[in-house]
Amino acid sequence: MFYFCFCEVTSTVINNLSMQVGDLEVRMNETLKNNYRVLTNFNAKQNHIESKFTTEVAFTADLIFNTSISDIKKHDKIVFGHKIFNDGNAYDTATGVFTAPVYGAYVFYFNINTLPHKSLQVELTVNGNGHSAMAYAGALDVDVSGSSMVILNLHEGDRVWLRSSSDSAASKVVAYQLNSFSGFLLYKYY
Structure with missing residues (x-):
């Protein structure tokens, strides 16, 4: 009985940890996508600003x-x-x-x-x-x-x-x- 109870608790903990890792992976991917969007927007703004200073005529x-x-x-x-x-x-x-x-x-x-x-x-x-x-x-x-x-x-x-x-x-x-x-x-x- 003790063995069954320990296995049941271990199984529950592993399932909970698995769900938490899955949630962390989803949040991490969302954060990476958001950081990519921010960086892309920043690069576009930087290129726009640089073009204002580098026009050679x-x-x-x-x-x-x-x-x-x-x-x-x-x-x-x-x-x-x-x-x-x-x-x-x-x-x-x-x-x-x-x-x-x-x-x-x-x-x-x-x-x-x-x-x-x-x-x-x-x-x-x-x-x-x-x-x-x-x-x-x-x-x-x-x-x-x-x-x-x-x-x-x-x-x-x-x-x-x-x-x-x-x-x-x-x-x-x-x-x-x-x-x-x-x-x-x-x-x-x-």
């Missing part, structure tokens, strides 16, 4: 070697088709348009060079609205350069390009390295 382009621009009409776009540097790929050499990838402050610089006795007035435009910055070059007995630099607040998707701001049918711009268009992200807004 900078470009410089000039005219394609051995090319010139002539017979320029008012509002004709000036396309700098030779990429020198394009970190972030925000400048399109086919269209001459820079598209802001993020909301922030951007710096743009451009230089225009004309042949002797020729002139050209150029403006930087944002979404087709001109006069953000202007440069005038020319009308002397030598090659003349005009340049401008501007800092602009741009929203994501804003488009920036250079265009002639006056009719200059007789103008001819000297090719490649003497004419350039550059820009970079100064800082992002949040």
Whole structure:
């Protein structure tokens, strides 16, 4: 009888311990799943925060070697088709348009060079609205350069390009390295 009673108690204790171990396993798996969700959410937030600080946007382009621009009409776009540097790929050499990838402050610089006795007035435009910055070059007995630099607040998707701001049918711009268009992200807004 004592043996039966001991076996019965042992069997009950083992069953209780088994149920408790099973419950612990379920709770441990739930805790692991919850920790995984928290860690995944944390990693996503960390990646989002890092992306706000690591956006790299900078470009410089000039005219394609051995090319010139002539017979320029008012509002004709000036396309700098030779990429020198394009970190972030925000400048399109086919269209001459820079598209802001993020909301922030951007710096743009451009230089225009004309042949002797020729002139050209150029403006930087944002979404087709001109006069953000202007440069005038020319009308002397030598090659003349005009340049401008501007800092602009741009929203994501804003488009920036250079265009002639006056009719200059007789103008001819000297090719490649003497004419350039550059820009970079100064800082992002949040």
